[in-house]
Amino acid sequence: MHLNDEEKSMLNGDFGKAKKWALEHQIKVGNFFSASKFVNVSQAHMMVDPESIGQAGVIFLEDLVNKGAKVSIPTITDPRGVDLNYYKPLGQTEEMAEIDRRTNKACISMGIIMTDTCVNYQTIMPPVYGEHVAYGDTGVVIYSNSVCGARSNFEGGPSALAAGLTGRTPDYGLHLDKNRLPTKRFCVKYQPKDLTDWGILGAIIGKQLGSYWEVPIVEALEVVPNSDEMKHLGAAMASYGSTPLFHLHNITPEAKNLKIEQFDNLDLIDINSSDFESLKSLFGRKGDKIDVVVFAAPQLSIVEMQKVASLSKDKSFKVPVIVCTSPQVYADSLRMGFIEKIENSGAKVLQGTCFYQQYAREIGEANGWKKLLSNSTKIVNILGGYGYTPALASMENCILGAVKGEIV
Amino acid sequence: MSKILKCHPGIGDKTEGIVLCANDNFSARYDLDRIKGVFSRPQHKLFGKSYKNKILVLNESKGGVASAWMLYEMKIRDVVPKAILFNKANTILAQGAAHANLTMCDRFIDGDITSLLKTGDKVIVDPSEGYIEII
Numbered sequence: 142m143h144l145n146d147e148e149k150s151m152l153n154g155d156f157g158k159a160k161k162w163a164l165e166h167q168i169k170v171g172n173f174f175s176a177s178k179f180v181n182v183s184q185a186h187m188m189v190d191p192e193s194i195g196q197a198g199v200i201f202l203e204d205l206v207n208k209g210a211k212v213s214i215p216t217i218t219d220p221r222g223v224d225l226n227y228y229k230p231l232g233q234t235e236e237m238a239e240i241d242r243r244t245n246k247a248c249i250s251m252g253i254i255m256t257d258t259c260v261n262y263q264t265i266m267p268p269v270y271g272e273h274v275a276y277g278d279t280g281v282v283i284y285s286n287s288v289c290g291a292r293s294n295f296e297g298g299p300s301a302l303a304a305g306l307t308g309r310t311p312d313y314g315l316h317l318d319k320n321r322l323p324t325k326r327f328c329v330k331y332q333p334k335d336l337t338d339w340g341i342l343g344a345i346i347g348k349q350l351g352s353y354w355e356v357p358i359v360e361a362l363e364v365v366p367n368s369d370e371m372k373h374l375g376a377a378m379a380s381y382g383s384t385p386l387f388h389l390h391n392i393t394p395e396a397k398n399l400k401i402e403q404f405d406n407l408d409l410i411d412i413n414s415s416d417f418e419s420l421k422s423l424f425g426r427k428g429d430k431i432d433v434v435v436f437a438a439p440q441l442s443i444v445e446m447q448k449v450a451s452l453s454k455d456k457s458f459k460v461p462v463i464v465c466t467s468p469q470v471y472a473d474s475l476r477m478g479f480i481e482k483i484e485n486s487g488a489k490v491l492q493g494t495c496f497y498q499q500y501a502r503e504i505g506e507a508n509g510w511k512k513l514l515s516n517s518t519k520i521v522n523i524l525g526g527y528g529y530t531p532a533l534a535s536m537e538n539c540i541l542g543a544v545k546g547e548i549v
Numbered sequence: 550m551s552k553i554l555k556c557h558p559g560i561g562d563k564t565e566g567i568v569l570c571a572n573d574n575f576s577a578r579y580d581l582d583r584i585k586g587v588f589s590r591p592q593h594k595l596f597g598k599s600y601k602n603k604i605l606v607l608n609e610s611k612g613g614v615a616s617a618w619m620l621y622e623m624k625i626r627d628v629v630p631k632a633i634l635f636n637k638a639n640t641i642l643a644q645g646a647a648h649a650n651l652t653m654c655d656r657f658i659d660g661d662i663t664s665l666l667k668t669g670d671k672v673i674v675d676p677s678e679g680y681i682e683i684i
Contacts, residue, residue, distance in 0.1 A: 169647035173560055174640070193578070193618040197625035219614075277614045294640045297617020299648035314640055351574065352609050353639035383574075383611040383639050498615070502582075523613075526579045526590035 142171045143178045159210030163303035171311030180273050180312040184215050185305035188277035188298045190222040190498040191240035199240055202247035210251045216305035217256040219278045220495040232507025237500055257493030258467035259439045270394055275304030279379035280439050286386040288371050290394035292316050295385055315385055323358035326407045331414040332363050337535045340373040340518030345416050347382025358388040365392055369442050376439050377518040424521045425532025425548050432510040434543040437465035437496040438520035443473050450479035452540040453486040459546040462488035465495045501527040514542050552683045554659050559676030561652030566631040568670040570606035571595045572663040577616035586628040605630040606666050610642035620645035632674045634662050652676055
């Protein structure tokens, strides 16, 4: 990789040991992907939940603090693994909470803003067209690349932190024009009707891509999806396909610069209603008993919170219902009375966490939860590996299922 | 007689070990019980298999960003593969390998690495030189 004078100084240790570590890490990654140089980034977003980092990760972060680490660009965080106001009732332990507290302390010492959200593009500072950023959380990256036209690779925690420290990232992958062009075409023959449908569409496309290096262009959509619909579409596509970018013909910003005739050589893959039914059939059947209902992955927007509150009105839930949102949306939801309405039905709203990032296996075992129902196509993909039998339904049917204790 | 398979230069140190191979994809979060060191996702082709100290050979990396921290945490606890070989790594797994100094290679010149190797093969992995040797 070509290094400029500032980068050579960082590598030499002139800016301290923390930045030296960061640049060395980035050079290893850059060489793996044949990057020729670095590109400056304006923001970093770091996934740093305690289940993922463990004791080893906390010790690593604390060591960086001791080396004087300070981020040089705005650096924010993905959801945490513990809501410190509500962890014992979930069966989370003091050890888990302590990892979280230490992580918080180390991050704050480095100047990181603890936003604890995977919907920063709805609540914090959405990136703009052409802006190079270093984001963690696959849902954040795919939304930012696709809907905003920003440029980011999936940046895992250590790499996002390195980018926060150095203010740059290796210039590879989605930072380059050549990797942002469509490689597969999809024609939508069934129009999504609700958030879960948008997630299912993302899952269908993601499963067929199955690679970080494939870029879909989706044609024949008759509606322009709103931000929450884009959120579920992207989060599921990234989850099932490791996909960091999609184009919606005539809708998303970069797609407007593409002439579809240029891609006539690509096969056009139809997506029919039968594909939606086939995907749904993998996740639960009417009458199946459920142990817990979860609204999360991604964290809920204020609009989703309002809808859950409205659907929960005058309901009494037979099974536990967990709702995960960001601290920013939580505060607004509290002010608007949504939290009270949701929790009056017997549900619990957690702030700054996301269910699958908060020791899902351990809290499942502690509470005897195996059969989980959600409207998130992403979360049902993840939790099979955590010992759950996940089921998928619309938000409305999740609420009705929680009342009845079974899938309706 | 040994056989050499060339690949793109990778990450980590030269190592050798026994192959655990499947034509399936990989995420540390989605697929593993990292405490027990086994594949825990029932749909995964390596479900129930231990990956500790194996040369893990899979198609592509998938899913979320968590795997980057997780590889480091697995390495520190020493419940980790000796190396991971992919047809194509995504950014997360490569970043995680770089942070953990875990041996990782991908982009094999001779084709699908999950077909070229089989479980039980003994191999040497040299990421700096960009090859593996079946011995």
